[in-house]
């Protein structure tokens with residue numbers, strides 16, 4: 001069953017409207033044609049995807065030859081049909097579908113509000129713009145310090161500087177590749193105002209401990225969960241622990257809206273501010289806009305700006321994708337966990353030379369990629385292992401932006417650096433291979449086989 005929309009007003013049609021062939025936006029117009037067009041096109045799109053799936057099933061996996069890519073698209077006919085309907089109605093700017101996606105995301109995460117934006121990067125910019133807004137009590141100010149991890153994606157860090165704050169890099173824990181919570185308290189000064197942990201590659205930080213530190217020192221807690229949609233720590237979804245959290249739905253992520261992101265929070269005031277700042281700082285999307293309008297009678301309420309803002313508005317296409325992706329999220333994660341747990345067992349015999357990341361008890365990792373770190377004492381280099389895997393068709397990449405302290409851009413950044421031994425090790429000796437729903441039993445086993453072939457070659461057992 002597909003959702004049906006009125007192609008005049010882009011509103012989802014209720015059963016009663018479908019049977020009466022009339023939408024409430026125009027009772028004089030027969031909507032039969034709207035319905036038949038949507039049904040006809042959707043059948044054709046579904047057939048195309050079914051055919052594609054069947055062809056893929058017939059493809060034989062060749063050991064050592066078949067390419068195992070870093071990512072595979074997570075969408076199918078449902079997302080295309082839902083977004084096609086917005087194209088037909090010509091309503092493509094932020095509207096009904098973005099709203100439906102936001103509601104379902106909050107319900108899934110068990111947070112009060114979610115605000116969709118254009119990317120994980122803009123989600124971070126928006127979250128920090130909220131916490132530094134003069135409209136927020138005890139807001140962040142220029143010169144304040146924010147404790148974070150050096151091992152992340154570059155745009156977890158830039159937005160901290162964009163609001164005039166100083167990133168303070170605390171080294172990572174090799175068990176999780178995330179900020180080492182044991183080192184956080186030593187880095188707190190009288191300038192520290194926030195902690196921004198990143199749940200790297202879908203691997204949870206020890207977020208309960210970090211939350212306790214934030215509470216003890218009265219610090220804001222911002223979770224960058226860009227890689228971790230759907231992952232859990234002690235039964236709670238990542239991104240539901242902090243004052244505010246951010247997500248990325250880029251094409252290669254656990255779920256996708258192609259480009260896209262989300263800010264989520266339990267703070268209703270932050271949510272309203274986010275809705276305003278996402279759209280230039282105007283009031284159109286606010287709950288109490290009528291009250292604000294009354295205060296400024298001389299200003300056209302459609303163009304009434306109450307705070308500095310951006311244009312981070314997603315389109316209906318992103319909303320349409322998100323509505324379906326959220327329903328698929330758990331099964332996408334299950335496929336990734338099956339691979340990772342299998343590899344953890346098969347590769348355990350190589351732990352003398354490799355750091356293998358394993359799920360902590362009482363957690364659910366989302367596994368955006370499967371990381372491998374070559375230990376310093378190994379008789380081979382990271383590049384030798386990568387070259388071997390690549391020669392067998394296994395694609396690899398660095399662990400996000402590596403240790404940002406080692407990137408040339410670091411020269412432009414004003415941060416407080418501490419000893420970053422583990423982040424440097426992961427930067428120099430780490431990489432990840434793809435881990436996604438497209439890697440089935442045969443490919444999963446083949447990957448473990450390639451590691452064994454490599455170790456046999458080096459006579460390491």
Ligand SMILES: Cc1ncc(COP(=O)(O)O)c(C=O)c1O
Nearest residue numbers: 119120121153156226248249250
């Ligand atoms: C931890 C982290 N934060 C932020 C981002 C930025 O997300 P986007 O690519 O959607 O802008 C990424 C991207 O991969 C990321 O991994």
